[in-house]
Amino acid sequence: MTYKRVLLKLSGEQLAGQYETGIDPDFAHWIAKEIKKVADAGTQVVIMVGGGNLVRGANVAGNGIRRVTADHMGMLATMINALALTDIMESEGVKTRCLSNIFAEQVAEPFVHRLANKHLEKGRVVVAAGGIGRPYMTTDTAAVALALELDCEAVLKATKVDGVYDKDPNKHDDAVKFDNLGFEQAVADADIKIMDKAAIGLAMEQGMKVVVFNPMEDDAIAKVVEGNDIGTTIS
Numbered sequence: 001m002t003y004k005r006v007l008l009k010l011s012g013e014q015l016a017g018q019y020e021t022g023i024d025p026d027f028a029h030w031i032a033k034e035i036k037k038v039a040d041a042g043t044q045v046v047i048m049v050g051g052g053n054l055v056r057g058a059n060v061a062g063n064g065i066r067r068v069t070a071d072h073m074g075m076l077a078t079m080i081n082a083l084a085l086t087d088i089m090e091s092e093g094v095k096t097r098c099l100s101n102i103f104a105e106q107v108a109e110p111f112v113h114r115l116a117n118k119h120l121e122k123g124r125v126v127v128a129a130g131g132i133g134r135p136y137m138t139t140d141t142a143a144v145a146l147a148l149e150l151d152c153e154a155v156l157k158a159t160k161v162d163g164v165y166d167k168d169p170n171k172h173d174d175a176v177k178f179d180n181l182g183f184e185q186a187v188a189d190a191d192i193k194i195m196d197k198a199a200i201g202l203a204m205e206q207g208m209k210v211v212v213f214n215p216m217e218d219d220a221i222a223k224v225v226e227g228n229d230i231g232t233t234i235s
């Protein structure tokens with residue numbers, strides 16, 4: 001089984017790679033090459049990029065900055081990441097289009113459902129900028145919503161660990177990794193942190209499969225797309 005269309009969620013933290021903030025070009029080129037493998041093999045790829053390496057709304061709100069404004073700043077941060085990733089993907093020979101959910105016609109095409117579908121059908125990777133375009137949201141929730149809108153078969157949630165554990169594996173030596181996990185347990189167990197509640201709730205309600213995995217291993221994205229048992233599948 002090979003997925004025909006998937007959504008890859010990349011966080012800002014991942015784009016920062018070895019740095020605290022900003023974009024690590026080594027990581028970006030590496031991930032672009034990994035994405036190229038699956039795109040060349042015929043899987044249609046949508047990417048939702050986060051912005052936490054630059055601005056996270058909840059963290060900058062305050063001192064006179066309203067939460068709505070802070071979230072606008074966060075969405076602009078995702079735009080910066082999306083523009084950089086689009087260029088880096090193209091420099092690696094991946095046909096890529098950046099579609100924005102915030103009005104920014106001078107720098108990106110607007111996100112229009114039919115346009116996104118057309119690009120994907122033509123084998124172009126679509127990088128979504130601006131999350132879902134509304135405050136009080138995260139790019140995790142935006143990722144699930146966009147995967148549903150574009151009929152993706154799964155959300156591939158890239159993380160620094162290789163899956164979901166019953167407790168934090170960085171703090172507990174006896175943490176146990178799940179190969180598969182039901183949505184009910186993912187939502188109910190407070191020790192399990194995968195995505196924010198709105199994102200996992202939407203995935204559960206609509207039956208959108210989420211695969212949590214570490215993209216930093218060679219061919220990890222290709223393996224997930226081919227349906228190999230890596231990471232943790234939540235369904």
Ligand code: UDP
Pocket residue numbers: 010011012013049050051052053055056057058070071072073074075077078130131132133134135136137138139140142
């Ligand atoms: N954001 C938003 N609406 C969206 C997506 C993102 O308001 O649809 C804002 C929000 O402030 C968020 C920031 O953009 O904190 C960056 O996104 P996120 O925190 O999800 O990035 P990640 O943690 O994945 O790097």
